Amino acid sequence: MAMGRPYDLIVFGASGFTGQFVVEEVARVASEADLLRPLTWAVAGRNRAKLEEVLERASSALGNPELKSKVYIIICDVNDQLSLAAMCQQGFVILNCVGPYRFFGEPVVKACVENGTHCVDISGEPQFLEGMQLKYDSQAAEKGVYVIGSCGFDSIPADMGVLYTRNQLKGTLTSVESFLLIQTGPEGATFHDGTWQSAIHGLSDQDNLRKLRRQLGYKPLPIIGAKLRRRGSVFYSNTMNQYAIPFMGSDASVVKRTQRYLHENLQESPVQYGAYAAIGGIGSVILLMVAGFFFWCLTKCRLGRKLLIKYPEFFSSGFFTKQGPTKKQMAGTSFSMTFFGEGYQEGQDPQQGGPSVKICTQVKGPEPGYVATPVAMVQAAVTILWEHKSLPNRGGVYSPGAAFSKTTLTERLNKHGIEFSVISKPEA
Template sequence: MATSQKPFQLVVFGASGFTGQFVTEEVAREQADPQRTSPLPWAVAGRSRENLQRVLERAAHKLGRPTLLSEVGIIICDITNPASLDEMAKQTSIVLNCVGPYRFYGEPVVKACIENGASCIDICGEPQFLELMYWKYNQKAAEKGVYIIGSCGFDSIPADLGVIYTKSKMNGTLTGVESFLSVHSGPEGMCIHDGTWKSAIYGFGDKQSLQKLRNSANLKPLPIVGPKLKRRWPICYCRALSSYSIPFLGADVSVVKRTQRYLYENFQNSPVQYAAYVAVGGIASVIKLMFAGLFFLIFVRFGLGRQLLIKFPRFFSFGYFSKQGPTQKQMEASSFTMTFFGEGYNEHSGGDKNKLSVKICTQVKGPEAGYVATPIAMVQAAMTLLNETSNLPKSGGVFTPGAAFCHTKLIDRLNRHGIEFSVISSTEV
């Protein structure tokens, strides 16, 4: 990673936003870690000094660290002011960008970081933005020796590193993986801040742009090793989890495919086929989600419909999204499990790649996904970027988490911070 004498190692941009406040708390925890052997100079950045101070005061109170306000720098900058973004990027080694939707606000930050020698990590779950940044800025970032790493939150570190972890634990060649996300909530249910809802609305409302981008890229399809992974019906029953499931519509499939392409093209690794699903429980949950999905897909097609979806997130999402986001109690009672079912072959298959002879089941478990696990994943990705320079890709560029961190100890870091990777079973057929 490009290094220079800058006053800060990390800057949390958008620290006073809903997700940014939790990322700020997580950096403060990392700074105070008793195992830390070196200082971690860092800052928060955003439009309002008062709001940034309020976030630091809240973090100081929550963590019992009254000196936090005097220890953390404050940088005033605005996404609409490129010069202020340049000033922010000049002062830090890594920007943790929490300002979304990224399709509207992400590119100026990427550009400022590359031009001023700072790496950038975001928590984007928007495939169009992630893929566009690769095509526009990969070469420029490589020339500057900086790392632009997208989707370093719940989207899509558990999925991307989960596939890499599953492959590393497989006694043979992994050919295909299906993941099933299960979200567990307490008596007060679950809720997601409407920032994620807005990103989904804009993404689905403009999905033809993503298709155009992929068509213009004109990439050769990756070779399929082993039998082709069968796609499940939009609603199907998973016996292993005793739950109905639906396809996961986030960035995970896009991110994992990009990682597998990178590993194949740069290390000649056998590419893994991947499909992602969400376990939704019983038939009542399926019906509720069907109605919510139907409303969403109808309304997202036209301008007035998108405005209504944005204005009334709780109504149109059947309570899953709100402008207020989850309460502290809801977050404390929530967790996630992502289960990976992998298949492949080994030397006992007689060299027949179409003869599946090994099955493996792994899991990634963690706390509440959006505002507890996401800050942990983002901050540990940043710490890995700071501390494992020799294990990163040799030159900079625009990377997925799996591409950037496949040879690092990020999984070990996550395990120590409550996002746990484990093998459930491994069998030879």
């Protein structure tokens, strides 16, 4: 890794909807008194005026009038490889906020790898994440570069939550199911339509994802202990006291990549995982099934996808908008992710008999998309910066759990509002 670069962190896409909140979070962390040394950082994007506006808003929000004059602006375009290279050569870690990543992510990964710069993103798109692993893992290893995707709400709570659950159990954790619950205030909750677009393209391109996984040559992970049963498309959860559905995000695929890495490279026992979302009562089930059916149908043709992208608010019943959530909506929204794990006591053979111990843990935090995601992304970047020796021995393209399993990322998140806790575990 080249030394002597002027900036520890560079926020690329800082003027985007999510990028502006990442800028605020970097500024907040840079002002903390317990840093090992002062944190140097810059913002990057296509439009200087918009970047200046973002710094002005962050300065106002944080009550730091000097912020705008102290943070350097880098003009960079994702379609200009020379400008990307110039940006990468100035930073130690790039925080890439330019999505959808399936369209705009690879040029950034390529520039980072070629110029010896670490990279984190907040992609929840399995095809992009696994495609980058296939294409750039070996080259990143040669360069000593860490490319770590899905470092936002997708999928740090799930991935690090499974590892946290494993570490809290005295014995062998063999399976975990997680249930996501989004709590909203009187203003409700909305998300920016960038997430909506990623979902549309991802659902319409499932065949190519399967082809990609065949190219990666994944071998089935061994099943340790009792096999985790597959849930239906809609089911009633007695533990959550409401109906639930399989979570449609990238959590399951990211956790599986982590478990594969830990098993194949560190000889750790793999954990089976199921990701679900709690949705409420029977009325929510009916509404979701009808909406989901029409959404799925529309993603299967070009005209349908165009309509979905053009009118996100209409087709999502106001859940996704081009404006994104208001400050009141974000302030009133939070999430919890509850993990129910099963395993075997120390000294017990997991291949003999059923699970003998259970554990319940939880990760909870503020609004997931634009409060928790910037916190997770910035702490991931800071962990690369301060705990470089605790990362995997070789560079490469990693999931969060694979990269950060030996670091203090969980403790860092706890200090910044994303809390990991044990709800119940077997008595000693």
